[in-house]
Each structure stands twice: as structure tokens, then as C-alpha cells.
Amino acid sequence: MGSLYDYFSAPDDTTALTVFGPGVEAAGVPLLPVQGIDPYVQLGQAESLLTGLPYTDVVALPRFNQLLSSPEDDSSWLVTLTDELRDALASARPGQLEAVAEPWSRIEEFGDDCEPGPLAEFLRELATLAAEAGARREPHRLYCLMSL
Structure with a gap:
């Protein structure tokens, strides 16, 4: 089966935490569910490619995978994504996401058999979520709810 990742936007960390109990879908926030693309190493590498920052600098950003939920939770965790990722996705030029996916x-x-096409599609969907989050009167931030 593997881990499930629900990427979503919310106005702030407090609001994001309210979806932790009932789940993202029940909370009615913009949602991008995906299996197999974790927010730390895999999405962190994409952020590095999108922003041009070395991966070590990406993971040092203040909101990079900051744990919001309790560390004692054993089957699901809520983490923040960076505003830099949100902004890079929202401002991606035509063809940039496909170029990054390669x-x-x-x-x-x-692994050895990953095709860039599905990754580019994921990035396009996440870019749509990021653009909608950033275009609000009070910009929303991005989050990931990880579940086993």
C-alpha cells in the first residue's frame, strides 16, 4: 500500500491543524491527494530544482517540513511546506515543470523506473494549488498530511 500524502492549503498553521482530526477531505480545503511523493526528500528535491537552491539550503528553510502535529502520533503527521515552494510553483514558466520533472x-x-510524465502532472496540479493559495487576499500556505 505505502504512505498517503494529502497536500492542501490553509490560511495559517492553526487552521491547518483543524483538518488533522477529521481529515483534509472532511474539512473542505483545496486538496491534492497522492501516493508515493513524500514532502521531505522527494518534494524537497523538486523544490531545489525549481528554486535553484541547493537541497541543503532548502531543508534549512524555516518552514521546511515543520511538524505541526504531535510527534507521538503513530499513523499520521501534519507538516508545513515552504512559502518558497508555493511561490516557485505558482510562478513557474510554461514548460518549467516538465523540465524539472525530467x-x-x-x-x-x-527508483529506476520512474517516468517524468506523471511527476510533471503532479507538479502541475500542485502548482495550481499553490497559485490559488498565493492569489488569495490573505495568501494561504501549503501543508502535507502524511498517513500510513
Whole structure:
């Protein structure tokens, strides 16, 4: 089966935490569910490719995978994504996400048989979520609810 990841936007961390109990779908927030693309290593590598920042600098950003839920939770966790990722996705030029998907598909964490097409589609969907989040009167932030 593997882990499930629900990427979503919310106005702030407090609001994001309210979806932790009932789940993202029940909370009615914009949602992108995906299996197999974790927010730390895999999405962190994509963020590095999108922003041009070295991966070590990406993981040092203040909101990079900041745990919002209790560390004692054993089957689901809520983490933040960076505003830099949101902004890079929202402002991606035509063809940029497809160009990023090619080298991203070759990272070790995806294994040997990962195709760039589905990754580009995921990035396009996440870019739509990011653009909607950033275009609000009070910009929303991005989050990921991880579940086993």
C-alpha cells in the first residue's frame, strides 16, 4: 500500500491543524491527494530544482517540513511546506515543470523506473494549488498530511 500524502492549503498553521482530526477531505480545503511523493526528500528535491537552491539550503528553510502535529502520533503527521515552494510553483514558466520533472524522476528515492510524465502532472496540479493559495487576499500556505 505505502504512505498517503494529502497536500492542501490553509490560511495559517492553526487552521491547518483543524483538518488533522477529521481529515483534509472532511474539512473542505483545496486538496491534492497522492501516493508515493513524500514532502521531505522527494518534494524537497523538486523544490531545489525549481528554486535553484541547493537541497541543503532548502531543508534549512524555516518552514521546511515543520511538524505541526504531535510527534507521538503513530499513523499520521501534519507538516508545513515552504512559502518558497508555493511561490516557485505558482510562478513557474510554461514548460518549467516538465523540465524539472525530467531530472527529478531520476533521483534515487524514486527508483529506476520512474517516468517524468506523471511527476510533471503532479507538479502541475500542485502548482495550481499553490497559485490559488498565493492569489488569495490573505495568501494561504501549503501543508502535507502524511498517513500510513
